[in-house]
Amino acid sequence: MKLEIGSWKLETRNLKLETGSSELEARNSNADNQVSSFKFQVSNIAIAISGGIDSLVSAYLLKERGYEVIGIHFVTGYESDDSRQIQSVADQIGIPLKIADCSTEFQIKVVDYFTQSYQSGKTPNPCLVCNPSIKFGTILDFARKLGVSCLATGHYARIIKHDSGRFHLYRGTDPVKEQSYFLAFLSQEQLASACFPLGNMTKSEVIKLAEKKGLHPVVKEESQDVCFIKGRTYGDFLVRTQGFEPEPGLIQDINGNIIGEHKGLHLFTIGQRRGINCPASEPYYVVRLDMAQNRLVVGLKKDLFSGECRVAGINWISRKPTDPIKVHTRVRYRHKAARSVLFPVDTHTAVIRFDEPQSAITPGQGAVFYKGDEVLGGGWIEKNVRC
Numbered sequence: 001m002k003l004e005i006g007s008w009k010l011e012t013r014n015l016k017l018e019t020g021s022s023e024l025e026a027r028n029s030n031a032d033n034q035v036s037s038f039k040f041q042v043s044n045i046a047i048a049i050s051g052g053i054d055s056l057v058s059a060y061l062l063k064e065r066g067y068e069v070i071g072i073h074f075v076t077g078y079e080s081d082d083s084r085q086i087q088s089v090a091d092q093i094g095i096p097l098k099i100a101d102c103s104t105e106f107q108i109k110v111v112d113y114f115t116q117s118y119q120s121g122k123t124p125n126p127c128l129v130c131n132p133s134i135k136f137g138t139i140l141d142f143a144r145k146l147g148v149s150c151l152a153t154g155h156y157a158r159i160i161k162h163d164s165g166r167f168h169l170y171r172g173t174d175p176v177k178e179q180s181y182f183l184a185f186l187s188q189e190q191l192a193s194a195c196f197p198l199g200n201m202t203k204s205e206v207i208k209l210a211e212k213k214g215l216h217p218v219v220k221e222e223s224q225d226v227c228f229i230k231g232r233t234y235g236d237f238l239v240r241t242q243g244f245e246p247e248p249g250l251i252q253d254i255n256g257n258i259i260g261e262h263k264g265l266h267l268f269t270i271g272q273r274r275g276i277n278c279p280a281s282e283p284y285y286v287v288r289l290d291m292a293q294n295r296l297v298v299g300l301k302k303d304l305f306s307g308e309c310r311v312a313g314i315n316w317i318s319r320k321p322t323d324p325i326k327v328h329t330r331v332r333y334r335h336k337a338a339r340s341v342l343f344p345v346d347t348h349t350a351v352i353r354f355d356e357p358q359s360a361i362t363p364g365q366g367a368v369f370y371k372g373d374e375v376l377g378g379g380w381i382e383k384n385v386r387c
Contacts, residue, residue: 044068044070045152046071047062051218054154055089057154057197058196063094069093070143071090073097074102076227076228078230089218093215106138110228113129115241119244121289123270123362123363125364126226128185132315136151136194149193153196157178157199158180158196158199166188169374174201187315191317247294249265249295251295251298253299254297260276268289271362285360303386306361306384308354310349310350310382311351312382313380320344324342324343326339327341327352327370328369329354329369338356339356340354
């Protein structure tokens with residue numbers, strides 16, 4: 001689809017919507033020859049509406065091409081916005097809006113996971129859990145009950161169906177905003193029902209299009225990684241959680257010397273500098289959380305580097321490898337994917353060895369594997385091996 005907007009041209013090559021044949025066709029002009037388009041033989045499509053500009057523009061693009069679009073706003077129980085404001089978003093583009101209350105599922109699958117991760121000494125990533133379990137789990141099921149088989153969101157990522165019939169996930173075109181990392185745990189069934197209209201757009205193009213068409217989001221700020229914690233620190237949120245008891249303990253350096261005290265390991269994550277409060281000639285950083293002894297282990301910046309890590313619970317989007325393969329691995333969202341070799345241990349476990357040591361590899365975070373722009377899969381970091 002090409003949208004001529006004023007003097008600038010917006011090409012969303014990965015989203016071609018043809019109303020005559022009622023097809024939604026995703027393409028990628030830069031993909032390998034074996035990659036073909038995939039099509040949804042549908043006349044209607046659901047869009048998850050948050051109130052922000054990304055879902056608003058996504059809904060607009062779908063509606064403009066003649067699709068019957070149904071907006072779905074899901075309620076988690078942690079919102080501060082008014083559903084009437086969300087209705088105004090749907091009204092701008094003339095689509096019906098349905099409210100899906102998923103507060104129970106969100107609490108169990110996302111918030112409880114968040115709390116339990118900290119209790120076990122790991123640093124969670126709620127978005128990696130929310131996308132497969134809530135957005136493309138609970139909300140996709142809700143859409144299907146409305147008679148809709150496809151759910152669109154405002155993610156900056158791309159899906160392409162190969163000739164083999166398998167769906168593949170790719171980075172979004174915008175190198176800053178692209179969000180393929182957060183979608184690495186989607187299954188083949190979920191990818192087959194997902195649509196990302198913004199995959200080949202940049203954020204600036206989205207903003208320009210909204211301005212040109214007079215589209216006004218009700219949520220102005222960018223969404224945060226932890227949407228259910230607003231105006232509070234993680235520590236404040238955790239201590240107010242029923243059953244969560246902070247346990248003060250000792251701080252030791254990597255040589256075992258006791259150098260201070262901490263107020264609870266839940267206040268720290270690997271690579272953190274703030275809050276250690278132990279004077280030294282060089283700043284201390286969190287190197288490890290020793291849950292068995294309730295000790296915070298700290299070291300210098302050089303002590304943060306690890307040459308490898310073990311990853312479990314891997315969701316393979318591409319075919320599972322049987323032999324070691326060269327990949328680029330991201331160990332957190334803002335981490336630049338690093339050259340590495342993936343050594344399969346079993347179907348859902350692997351050891352990742354980096355060409356160069358990486359800083360602050362953190363148990364509980366997601367490790368996502370790339371081959372060029374393609375997401376091969378992702379899993380949970382269990383432990384790192386410090387250099």
